[in-house]
Amino acid sequence: MALSIMNIALADDDADDRMLFEEAIGEIEIKTKLSLFSDGKQLMDYLTQPQAILPEIIFLDLNMPIKNGMQCLREIRQNESLLHLCVAIYSTSSSEQDIEETFVNGANIYINKPNSFGALKKAVEKALRLNWQYHTSALNRDNFLLRL
Template sequence: MATTNIHLLLADDDIDDCNFFKEATAEINRPIAVTTVNDGVQLMDYLRSDLSEYPNLIFLDLNMPKKSGLECITEIKSIRELNDIPIVIYSTSLDRSVVNHLYDVGAHKYIQKPNDFNRIISVIEKTINFLFDEIPAEQSRDQFIIQP
């Protein structure tokens, strides 16, 4: 088990989903800190603020007000200081053409939001394990979506 905190940043406009996400991370046997923002503008403002340390991983909803998740990932990938932060899309939709586009623009994983609390725990844990414990090789499109 890792001893250093993993800092997750969740960008999601659904407050209930944010609360379930935080509760789920508390069930994972790792030291995890979660920061939430509720729209794309808040996300980019947070990332551009004077941070002493960037988050280890961003969970990004696609359908947010003010600035969409797709706009955010495109912007993040264009900023040298931010473009190495892994981004996991965390969305209710699962449109294959959108998923393929997100793979092409540099998202690391795609999760369709589960509607079951235990599955939320499972996908978050799988994502963390994959990105922090395994050595991610170049992944294929068929490994892009994380299933609970």
């Protein structure tokens, strides 16, 4: 059986972070197709196109210009055709308020941006290998924050 390819989207305004993320994804033994967006508006414009190939997981930075991650998250959760998407908040913020607010607004998991490439690779791989069906149905505050 051919391995299916996992479609992933990353919205992050930091070019270095996007590049590192892309490198990390490239080193993981999961077949992926990564779409990169440099702000939330680009991401939402893409997701709402009728012919868009929707990602299984969206990694969403919170602090972005034009449209931030929280605005994207709310729009995704209010859109019938995007409701099923898994959203991983991917942020440098470790503020309880951000974590709480993204949880309440329906994000599936919260990942603090790791400060080393090795940790980034581990975090991304862990997120991609999650059993999302289980993870989304048994969502609670304890398993919301990804721990490495």
